[in-house]
Amino acid sequence: MASTAKPSEGFRTQQDETLSGKQKGSLDLYIVRRLLGYITPFKGLIAGAVALTAGGAILGPLRPWLTRIAIDDYIARGDRxxxxxxxLAMLAVVVLDGLKQYQATWLTGLIGQKAVFNLRMDIFRHLQRLPIRYFDRNPVGRLITRTTNDVEALDEMLSSGLITIVGDILQLVFIVVMMFASDWRLTFVVLSVLPLMIWSTIAFKNRVRQAFLDVRTHLARLNSFFQEHITGMKVVQLFGREEHEFRLHAGINADHRDANIRTVFYFSIYYPLIEFLSSVTAGLVVWYSASRLLKADLSVGVVVSFxxxxxxxxRPLQHLSDRxxxxxxxxxxxxRIFRLLEEPVEPEPTATGTQTPMRLNDRIVFDDVSxxxxGDNxxxxxISFEIRAGQTVAIVGATGSGKTTLINILSRFYPIRQGQVTIDGVDLAEIPGPALRRLIGVVMQEVVLFTGTVRENLCxxxxxxxxxxxxxxxxxxxADRFIAKLPGGYDxxxxxxGSGLSAGQKQLIAFVRALLYNPDILVLDEATSSVDTETESLIEQATDRLMKHRTSIIIAHRLSTVQHADRIIVLHKGTIRETGTHQELLARRGLYHKLYLLQHPERSRVDG
Ligand SMILES: Nc1ncnc2c1ncn2[C@@H]1O[C@H](COP(=O)(O)OP(=O)(O)OP(=O)(O)O)[C@@H](O)[C@H]1O
Ligand SMILES: [Mg+2]
Incomplete structure (x- = not known):
């Protein structure tokens, strides 16, 4: 089911945080069915937990029953x-009840943890397969909320909710049966309060449900906000925006607090109300019993047990509404979790078997690609051009002209709208993912490094x-020299x-990583960040070495790096403006010439 969130809605969107369009009833059923899929592998544990809970449900009501016998049959007759x-029997019941609670808590906890483990595995696996488009649309904080708070909510239900509800309901049934067995008229006195009790519970439940929904929504926003601002703390400080961001945070934080306070408010009314109703019922029972006690129509034991x-x-009624x-x-x-799990994954091409190029033998062709x-933006x-095996093609152009986009398309991060890209005559869309990723290695414009050693990042x-x-x-x-200087070197x-490394160093690590990956087609999206002249010449040399003996596409911001390319493609606002070698393009005195002069002002006299 496709998410309806639009990218512009940012983290302010609430649509994604609330129930989707499905009919309420069918949605619940659907969710229950999917959830069952996660707990059925633990049938044995569940059976054990249910049996314990069912058996345990009789233990509670047994105590008043024993109390009545103790009073009427033994105390009254002085039978020591x-x-x-x-x-002793009562003691046994209490001990058994404790044991049952310990076992049931342990088993349900076990089921919850195991199911939640699998669910998290599925979420991560699914996230890894989602198209990059999905991550453009969904703020990181929201996705983190899915794997933390939302999964925890499920855990809570599995480990304390579901089975306990069965126990509570069973206990209610046992109590009613035992009350009827003791005295049906007193039982009706107790049950007379039930309608009021049920009415207030339903009213409470409806209000608190909306409040809980709000809490979740605001929590997701709070997470998004924190994630974004912790990552971007440098910028906040650089621009002196602490006060402004603080106020933004105060707003989101206050929404979250208010939603929580609403839930607390409803609970603070509901619990005393139920306590009050219980006391009134107890009073009613005693009051009603008084005349019958005097007439010896009723025993003291029955009244006490009632x-x-x-x-x-x-109490279970109260718990039930909690549960x-x-x-x-x-x-x-x-x-929300299942909606994430149902986001369509990147479709794998229906591989026709032979079409798994591991090497580029002929050429890459962009044919009229838009x-x-x-939207329509x-x-x-x-875009039409071709790259022959072994060639080096450079792409240059102003910022925002579409250079990285071209690479995103070749890496199949996004589907093409129009036209076709072929590799050795095979449509890009038909190459199986693993084969494509093996064939093309990309050094991205923004280097991404993971927590771990230098070695782990390199390989x-x-x-x-x-x-x-x-x-x-x-x-x-x-890169060997700077790595040697790091404490611990490769370790x-x-x-x-990679915070703690300079931009140039990160870039070099990315180069080594690409070289070790050893792809047949190398794509290099040069970082825009400027580095010192020494690092720059180091990176230039590294670039040359990386491109040697393979087909390379290099996106360059420093035109000095592209002069030896077999062909240079000049992009302008998403279209190809000119192509040719460095010399040809200079001679043409077009856009490339202009860009060149901008970077080499000293040449303007010689060339111009
Ligand atoms: N994920 C995205 N979603 C929507 N629009 C995007 C996305 N990425 C880039 N764009 C837009 O596409 C256009 C081209 O961006 P692109 O990243 O290809 O530029 P570029 O030539 O690589 O620029 P630079 O030299 O700054 O790296 C820009 O107008 C940009 O706003
Ligand atoms: Mg770019």
């Missing part, structure tokens, strides 16, 4: 021996690469996204 025996039944009877809240929250969370990220228009995805090869590659790229632990 009988009283001792019944006391007062106990009342407390036992109302329904847990269920409700879990249903909301499940809805593309838009969203074309970012690339009628990302392939632990079989030997240390010698790593060192050799680092030497070829020229130096990088922090999140």
């Amino acid at each position: 021996h009988g009283l001792a025996m019944i006391s 007062v106990q039944y009342i407390w036992l009877f109302f 329904f809240n847990v269920l409700q929250t879990a249903v909301t969370s499940s809805d 593309f838009a990220y969203d 074309l970012v690339l228009r009628d 990302f995805g392939d632990p079989s690469i030997t240390d010698e090869r790593i060192r050799e590659a680092a030497r070829i790229v020229g 130096y632990r990088l922090r999140e996204n």
Whole structure:
């Protein structure tokens, strides 16, 4: 089911946080069915937990029953021996009840944890297969909320909700049966309060449900906000926006607080109300019993046991509404989780077997390609060119002209709107994913590094690469010297996204990583960040070495790096403006010439 969120809605969108368009009833059923899929693997545990809960449900109501016997049969008659025996029986019931609770809690917790583990695995697997488009649309914070809070809500339901509800309902049934068995008229006195009780519970439930929904929505926004601002703390400080962002945060935080306060408010009314109703019922029972006691129509034991039944009877009712809240929250969370799990994954081409090029033998062809990220806003228009095996092609152009987009298309991160890209005559869309990823290696404009050692980052995805090869590659790229200076060298632990390394160093690590990956087609999206002249010449050399002996596409911001390319493609606002070699393009005195002069003002006198 496709998400209806539009990218412009940002994290302010609420649409994605609330129940989807499905009919309420069918949605609940659907969610229950999917949830069952996660707990059925633990049938044995569930059977055990249900059996314990069912068996345990009789233990609670047994106590008032024993109390009545103790009072009427033994205390009244002064039977000390009988009283001792019944006391022992009560002790046994209490111990069994404790044991049952311990076992049931343990088993349900086990089921919850195991199911949630699998669910998280599925979420991550699915996230990995989603098209990049999906991540453009969905803020990271929201996705994190899915894997943390929403999954926790499910855990809570599985480990404390579902089975306990069965236990509570069973206990209610047992209590009613036992009350009827003791005295049917008193039972009706107790049950007379029930309509009021049910009415207030339903009223409470409806209000608190909406409040819980709001809490979840605001929590997701709060998470998004934190994620964005912690990552972007530098910019906030640089622009002195602390106060402004603080106020923004205050707003989101206050919404979250208010929604929570509303839930607290409803609970603070509901609980005392139920307590009050229980007390009134107990009073009614005693009042009603008084005349019958005097007439000896009723025994003291029955009255005492009924007062106990009342407390036992109302507590599970109270719990039930609590548990329904847990269920409700879990249903909301499940809805969102399953919607994420149903986001269509990147379709795998129906491989026709032979079409799995591992090497580029002939050429890559862009044939009249047009593309838009969203809507009709074309970012690339009628792009046609070809790259022969072994050639180096450079793409240059102003910022925003569509260079990275071209690479996004070749990497199949986004589907083409119009036209076709072929590799050795095979349509890009028909090449199986793994084959395509093996064929093309991309050094991205923004280097992404993961928490872990330098070595782990260098041989990302392939632990079989030997240390010698790593060192050799680092030497070829020229990264060996700075790595040697890091504390621990190749074992130096990088922090999140390589913070602690300079932009140039990160770039070099990305180069070594690409060299070790050793793709047949290398794509290099040069970083825009400027580095010092020494690093720059190092990167230039590294680029040359990387491109040697393979088909390369290089997106360059520094025109000095592209002069030796076999062909240069000049992009302008999403269209190809000119193509040719460095010399040809200079001679043409067009856009390339202009860009060149901008970067080499000293040449304007010589050439111009
Ligand atoms: N994920 C995206 N969703 C929507 N629009 C995008 C996305 N990425 C880029 N764009 C838009 O596409 C256009 C081309 O962007 P692109 O990243 O290809 O430029 P570029 O030539 O690589 O620029 P630079 O030299 O700054 O790297 C820009 O107008 C940009 O706003
Ligand atoms: Mg770019």
